[in-house]
Amino acid sequence: MKRHALIAVLVLTLGSGFIGAAVPQESHDESISKIERKNRAPVSKDLLHVTLPKATETTLSNGLTVLIMENHRLPLISIQYNISAAGPIFEPAGTPGLAGITAQMLREGTKTRTSVQIADDIARLGASISATSGFGSSAAVINASGLSENFDQWFALTNEILLNPSFPADELNRLKQRLKAQLRQQRANPNFLSNEAFSRAVYGNHPAAVVSSTNASIDAITPDLLSKWHQERYTPQNAILGITGDVKASEIVPKLEKMLAAWKKTDLKEVLPPNPKAVAAKRVFLIDRPNSVQTSIAMGNISIDRRDPDYISLSIANHILGGSSAARLFLNLREEKGYTYGVYSSVTAVKYPGPWRAYGDVRTEVTAGAMTEFFREFQRIRDERVPASELEDAKRSQVASFALSLENPTELLGYAIVRKIYGFPADYWDTYPAKIMAVTADDIQRVTRKYLNPENMQIVAVGDVSKIKPVLEKYGPVEVFDTDGKKVGN
Incomplete structure (x- = not known):
């Protein structure tokens, strides 16, 4: 409960594999991995039955949805405002960073406090207040969090930051200088370069293709522009206020009506951009870093959104293939071959379809071998039924992780917010373990074939192009870029 509430949009790592028309092969319990699994950890065979505490839900007169979860074990309270339609995917063209800078500037001054006074007051109250709006987000x-005994004070300060930011020019200029320094640093980071190129490859014209501001967009940000974005986008009818901790719903709701009376409803509705779709043709994007001793690889394509009925099956497929250091990709490329320190797979599943990807950093001289093993593991999970014991282990691991998360009140609040955002039924989380345990080997094979297609794979590699281009050319048409993102060849 000391930490902040979970962000309302969960981004979970999911599966990797290929779509194909192959006939399912007979299941067997022998893995090609040479890593010995002792299977000595005690594992309960009982199905986890849970009934999560339900949030008290109300809607204020200004349209703000409020979710309250009482927990009186400790004298602490955590709150979260999740403000939809205020995220970067709604930024006007040519202004990447506007939403994020607006959020960052909330704490830098209000109509009655300077940034120093805000920082001093937060420290004096023993509270914590932060604001974010990351690239790709819709919100x-x-x-904020603090003691229940001075809740009225730090919550009032949070609301002042939310409703009355002044966006002082001097603080904005200092932030701009820091952001420009970060831009220079990230251009030297191969993982950033890989993520940037991959996002552009799979998202195309969708706003989520943008993962960073630019010097020009930072220069274009003014206090007036921030104020306009804030006034238009920070609206109560599109927001959720989650509260957990040492509170009583019957007492706090009347307080909220008074404390948030100045936050007026508008006509703004969240209208998402058209959904991105999987790219039809396979492509290879190389980012040249001459003399690099490693190749940063990412590959995949658009898959599903969070509401998709295949979400849980795909999450289990990921756990088996690349979701952890016990997954197939890791055991093969690191433990057996020694190509890398770590290799994984993931998928972003939010309000709009996000990409499946597999990724890892390998030594330059083993780029060819690493690509072979990536594709070998993709082929295996697509063509071979997952052995019963491996599937059971993956499902019980997912259920165990979920069970552990229920000990944290802010996690419970996060689940309540997610359920509200996506319109899930009231018992969604109560039945979540059973849904996981119901996933079959056929489900795993079906979703990996459905969403992972070798014929439209988008591959990104950051490294020494003079050495890796001959290796990657056989995987699709090649385009070469420099570290500034400019195309320099084919």
Whole structure:
């Protein structure tokens, strides 16, 4: 409960594999991995039955949805504002960073406090207040926490930051300088370069293709532009306020009506951009870093959104293939071959379809071998039924992780917010373990074939192009870029 509430949009790592028309092969319990699994850890065979505490839900007169979860074990309270339609995917063209800078500037001054006074007051109250709006998000999120005994004070300060930011020019200029320094640093980071190129490859014209501001967009940001974005986008009818901790719903709701009376409803509705779709043709994007001793690889394509009925099956497929250091990709490329320190797979599943990807950093001289093993593991999970014991282990691991998360009140609040955002039924999380345990080997094979297609794979590799281009050319048409993102050849 000391930490902030979970962000309302969960981004979970999911599966990797290929779509194909192959006939399912007979299941067997022998893995090609040479890693010995002792299977000595005690594992309960009982199905986890849970009934999560339900949030008290109300809607204020200004349209703000409020979720309250009482927990009186400790004298602490955590809150989260999740403000939809205020995230970067709604930014006007040519202004990448506007939503994120607006969120960052909330704490830098209000109509009655300077940034120093805000920082001093937060420290004096023993509270924590932060605001973020990351690239690819549809929302701005404000988290705050503190003691229940002075809740009225730090919550009032949070609301002042939310509703009355002044966006002082001097603080904005200092932030701009820091952001420009970060831009220079990230251009030297191969993982950033890989993520940037991969996002552009799979998202195309969708706003989520943008993962960073630019010097020009930072220069274009003014206090007036921030104020306009804030006034238009930070609206109560599109927001959720989650509260957990040492509170009583019957007492706090009347307080909220008074404390948030100045936050007026508008006509703004969240209208998402058209959904991105999987790219039809396979392509290879190389980012040249001459003399690099490693190749940063990412590959995949658009898959599903969070509401998709295949979400849980795909999450289990990921756990088996690349979701952890016990997954197939890791055991093969690191433990057996020694190509890398770590290799994984993931998928972003939010309000709009996100990409499946597999990724890892390998030594330059083993780029060819690593690509072979990536594709070998993709082929295996697509063509071979997952052995019963491996599937059972994956499902019980997912259920165990979920069970552990229920000990944290802010996690429970996060689940309540997710359920509200996506319109899941009231018993969604109560039945979540059973849904996991119901996944079959046929489900795993079906979803990996459905969403992972070798014929439209988008591959990104950051490294020494003079050495890796001959290796990658056989995987699709090649385009070469420099570290500034400019195309320099084919």
